[in-house]
Amino acid sequence: MKPVRPRNLPKKTPSKPKSTSKDPVQVFCRLRPMQNDSDQTCMTIISPQSIQVSPPDTSANYRAGSAKDVIFSFKKVFDETVGQKEIFETVGLPLVKSLLDGRNGLLFAYGVTGSGKTYTMNGGPQDGGIMPRCLDVLFNSIAHYQAKKYTFKADRMNGFEIQSDVDALQERQQELMRNLESRPPKTPRKNSDPELFCRTPDTTQLEIPCEDNSFAVFVTYVEIYNNSVYDLLEDVPDDFMRQRQAKILREDALKNMYVHGVTEVEVKSPEEAFEAFYKGQKKKRVANTMLNSESSRSHSVFSIRLVQAPLDYHGENVVQEKGGMLISQLSLVDLAGCERTSRTKNSGQRLREAGNINNSLMSLRSCLEILRENQLTGANKMVPYRDSKLTLLFKSYLDGEGEVSMIVCANPSAEDYDETLQVMKFAEMSQEVQIARPVPVRLDLGFTPGRRKANQVFRTAIRQLEEEGINENIPIDVDIVYSLSSDFPSMDILGPEGGKVLTELKAFLQERMKQRTLLGKDLLLRQEQFRAHLAKVEQENILVKQESYTLQAQVDEERRKMHSFTTKLGSVTHQNSTLQRRCEEQEQRISILQQEKADLEMALSQSAIDRQKVKTKYNAKVQLEKEKKCQELERKLEKRSQMLRNQVRERDEMIRRVKQAVKEDIPPSTTSSTSSIVNVTSKSDGGTTQSSSALLKTPSADSRRMGMALRNPRHRRSRSEEGRGRWLDHCPATPVPLSTVFQPNMKKRKSVTKLTDVKDITKGTERYCLTTQEQDTDGELETRLYKGDVVPTCSGGAQVIFSDVELLKQSSPTGNAAGPVTRKRSAHMSGVDVAERCLTAVEGHGKRPYIAPKP
């Protein structure tokens, strides 16, 4: 029986079904290690999804006074210790899976110059970046399912044609010939890169979605330099490199943008793909700048296109129908780094390049911003894709459908802060742009699944039979067997036994009719079952859809909550770390203060010891000095007393001689006349003592002549001439007449002998004079005038502040002591008597004032 042919394939390329679901642009952030350990950092990872950027004091923001910490959230943040493999598994692997599933993907590395974009995309030989790992995983996965080379051929309009086996074989042979002619066998190719031979491949393998498809991989490599697109795989002799023709961008039938006329190389292994990549890499424009020794001066786009087409019903050859093809593309973009010319100090061509780089990046930013605005607000603003070649090339991803990811590379150094902040803002904003999720078109050609394996098993069996010497033409039939019965019997009626043929035919037909009825019933039954199943599935589908909507809403809600929690967590973690930092600072201060306190205490005890030492030393010195001074004073005292004794002796001698002379010269009647030695001492407030003495010889004749002068007020001593204020003259009851100039001048006065009434002193009295007369040690008369001001007291009394004392000493020229009267009077004129006399006047109440005893 002949196998059932599949139904006819569509002739035209099917129009893609429009996707309704959308996914946001996936943004990842990677920090590169700092160049020097001493460099100041401006970034802190605060959670696996968020990073905090803090302004250093050198930044423009800080100078403008608008500096503040900013937290950015991304799908994932990788710190500087994360290796290339982990980055690939998170960022690149999902894109390779999508590629195998027939979905387009775009990954671009974005960041400031020198932040590690090229490193992340390409990596080094031992530690490959995203691009080589994508190729490794892709080829690991399709290893057993690759179509023969040249089965698919680029049609230069972003599509592919399927060549017949013969054509493909011819091309392969031509290539072989070319290779044989152009180079001796077993030598490395001209463009081979030595790094290729020592690289460590990624061994990850993904499950492919359809084993009955055949795959072919094509790569292109272009750069966008100064807003022109150049093909890096184009065969141009080195001498003509400068005259390379810029390529134009076009839109294909499916509205995908492509580089018209770009060289698309079919590769059968990762190594072949790297050959092509390194060939292009050598042509890529890089330059040495202040910030990166190998700075990309262009945006480079390395695209991997995967073409898959179903195998025919034998599971052997690719179906020769264009409509069965599924083409998916992964574009890996290493953007040139944004840079500030003030930092790179570029000039001339480098400056022009930098300007173009920044312009194209600005266009990318504007496109994403407008897309986002359109999506959020429902506005219909025109997205300026045509402003730059970069955005025009990505138009099919951004405007159409695909899986778009971005890896933001950042150098945490504080020097990059201003640029990094802008990059981070843009990257965070990009996450809000939604891209339609692609729906791959898989045509159901009606072939039996698993035919590739069946074919392989069949071929193996044939080979084994051949090896065993059995050489039979065994047809392969892997279609569904659903026939009425075996083949018709022979219906040739060759003779009279034709009846037998008819009987056989009849039996066959009856059998066939029976089978048909059975099959009809079976069909009906199956139809019923299928309908019931369909209805059930439909119901389930509706339920599942409803559940899915509910779950989706819940997921959205949870996501929103999670986002707000993450943000809160970020800020709380930040606050926590700030507080911890403050705590540490305070603890440090405390320990410093404690240290200072201990130092001060030590210094204090040391100074106390020193002081004690000095004190002991000076005490000893003072003691010594004191003893010296005492001895000296004793010596002086001794000398002085000796001198005074001599003076007293001389005076006594003089008095004795005066007495003797008086006895000899003056008759006894005249001896009663007095000769007074008046010694007046006046003590002022300041305590200084002024004294004057005079020896007044008063012979009776002279005395008579000059006696009046003694009482003449004009000759009073000036110290006693104090006429101001009203005086209270407190004199003894029976004073010894003085008859000398020692007469105080008290114009307004009230004389009392005893103070009995307080009013005497409190009423109108301003000054007070106390007169005392007593005998001195030699028995001579001594008169004292104590003078002072009367000051009222708060209790209504008065106090006397003594300010002056006048002393009159009188001595008898005859050497006789004062008479018995004087002596007697003097006996009760002691200091105590004076105090008692003054008691009432001084305070006006019974409290005794303190009067120092007389020395």
Ligand SMILES: Nc1ncnc2c1ncn2[C@@H]1O[C@H](COP(=O)(O)OP(=O)(O)OP(=O)(O)O)[C@@H](O)[C@H]1O
């Ligand atoms: N994660 C990393 N680990 C180790 N080295 C890194 C890392 N990232 C970057 N580098 C090193 O930093 C230097 C600059 O990196 P790279 O050339 O990738 O920067 P770039 O962003 O591509 O710069 P430009 O935009 O100027 O091209 C390179 O020497 C690279 O090896």
